[in-house]
Amino acid sequence: MAQPVSKQFILPNTRQSIKSSVQELLDFVINHLPAHIDKEVISFKIEVILIELLTNGIKHAGTKETLLDITIDDKSINIDKSDFGNRYQPGNITSLLIHDSGYKELLTKDGLHSMYAVVENDTRIKFVCEEEGDDDTVIDVSNLMEHFGLLIITKASDNFTYTYNIELGLNTFSVLLVLDGSPF
Amino acid sequence: MVSIYKEHDNVLLVKLDIKEASLENGDAFKTEVIKLFEKYQKSIAIDMSAVGYIDSSFLGSMVSAFKHLIALKSELLLIGLSKDITNLFALTRLDKVFKIYNTFDDIT
Numbered sequence: 001m002a003q004p005v006s007k008q009f010i011l012p013n014t015r016q017s018i019k020s021s022v023q024e025l026l027d028f029v030i031n032h033l034p035a036h037i038d039k040e041v042i043s044f045k046i047e048v049i050l051i052e053l054l055t056n057g058i059k060h061a062g063t064k065e066t067l068l069d070i071t072i073d074d075k076s077i078n079i080d081k082s083d084f085g086n087r088y089q090p091g092n093i094t095s096l097l098i099h100d101s102g103y104k105e106l107l108t109k110d111g112l113h114s115m116y117a118v119v120e121n122d123t124r125i126k127f128v129c130e131e132e133g134d135d136d137t138v139i140d141v142s143n144l145m146e147h148f149g150l151l152i153i154t155k156a157s158d159n160f161t162y163t164y165n166i167e168l169g170l171n172t173f174s175v176l177l178v179l180d181g182s183p184f
Numbered sequence: 185m186v187s188i189y190k191e192h193d194n195v196l197l198v199k200l201d202i203k204e205a206s207l208e209n210g211d212a213f214k215t216e217v218i219k220l221f222e223k224y225q226k227s228i229a230i231d232m233s234a235v236g237y238i239d240s241s242f243l244g245s246m247v248s249a250f251k252h253l254i255a256l257k258s259e260l261l262l263i264g265l266s267k268d269i270t271n272l273f274a275l276t277r278l279d280k281v282f283k284i285y286n287t288f289d290d291i292t
Contacts, residue, residue: 015208044271051239055207112277131277139281141254146247148240148276155275 004073005032013057013066013083022050025068032072037179045156046077049175052149053081059149061085061171079175087164088171093117093125094164104128108147111139115151124163129154185209186216189231190288195261196224197288199231205238210245217249221258228253229291233264238272250282263288 007028011021029046030039057066063085071078087094096105096117103119109132116128127150133139145151154160159176190197198220202209220228238246250260262284265273273279285291 015206018206019204044268047237047268048272048275051237055239055241058207112280135280141251141281144247144251144281146244148243151276152240152272 002034002074004071006069006071009068009070011054011066011068013054013061013063015058018051018054018058021054022047025050025070028070029072029077034074034179042077042177042179045177049079049153049156049177052153053079053173053175056149056173057081057083057085060088075179077177077179079177080172081175082170082172084169085171088162088173093162096125097122097164107150108145110143110145111137112144113151115154120161123165124161127154127160127162185212186220186230188220191224191226192292195227195229195291196220197229197231197263200235203234203236205232205235205242207239207241210242213242214245214249214252217260218252221253221256225258227259227261229261229263229285229288231263231288232269233266235269236266238269243272243276243278246282247278259283261285261291263291 009025011017026043026047030043033039033042054066061083063083067082069080069082096103096119099119101119101121105117107115107117112132114130114132116130118126118128120126129151153175157175158178161174163172163174164170165172185202186198186200188196189199200213205213217228246260253260260282262282264286265284273282273284
């Protein structure tokens with residue numbers, strides 16, 4: 001088994017820099033992928049995850065820079081996006097951390113998906129997405145949600161969590177992709 | 185950003201002339217589409233073959249414009265999606281609500 005490869009990137013937290021930052025990160029991942037992995041499938045997933053993680057940071061963190069740590073081994077890719085900015089507050093997510101582990105709260109729901117936040121411990125929340133209806137279900141278009149960032153990351157990854165370290169004031173979004181070569 | 189390419193009986197074909205459809209231009213896109221609808225009162229088919237990638241913010245603006253037109257008994261149709269954008273619509277299941285075509289001729 002090859003040794004894991006890790007690298008930390010310090011990236012500007014600006015709209016203008018997203019494209020070049022994503023390309024730099026994507027190049028790093030592709031260059032360190034195990035040989036047996038289908039690069040085309042994983043590239044799509046990694047690219048949309050990186051775009052949404054960085055966009056989320058610009059919208060919510062309010063910091064000049066964001067830290068991004070990537071670790072790749074034979075079986076998985078881990079991406080941690082961290083900042084010391086504002087607590088991530090949409091849906092009052094951080095207020096859910098007072099609940100016991102396993103507590104599950106509906107964040108959004110429309111005819112296509114339900115998005116949940118599940119408390120894992122007193123600092124970490126896991127995002128879970130469930131598809132609604134089937135191919136024959138008539139979708140109520142007027143009810144469609146218009147925010148897709150969390151949904152895209154959750155569905156493109158195998159595990160997606162948010163951790164808030166209250167002592168450090170550190171927000172961390174962590175994404176895991178299992179390298180089993182399966183399509184989404 | 186959005187330019188008229190062809191006017192048909194009941195649908196207006198427009199081209200989206202941006203490579204990166206993102207947080208930066210989503211609101212402007214929605215405004216332009218709604219203005220076109222108000223002027224022509226037709227469904228709008230958007231040729232997206234020039235677009236390299238779409239982020240969640242732009243996707244939200246597309247859905248918002250779509251909902252606006254549907255409420256007024258018209259549609260927002262999509263043409264010429266790249267493979268990655270097709271994958272994004274499949275991932276978000278928006279391919280179940282938007283009508284997606286390869287070419288304008290497929291619509292008319």
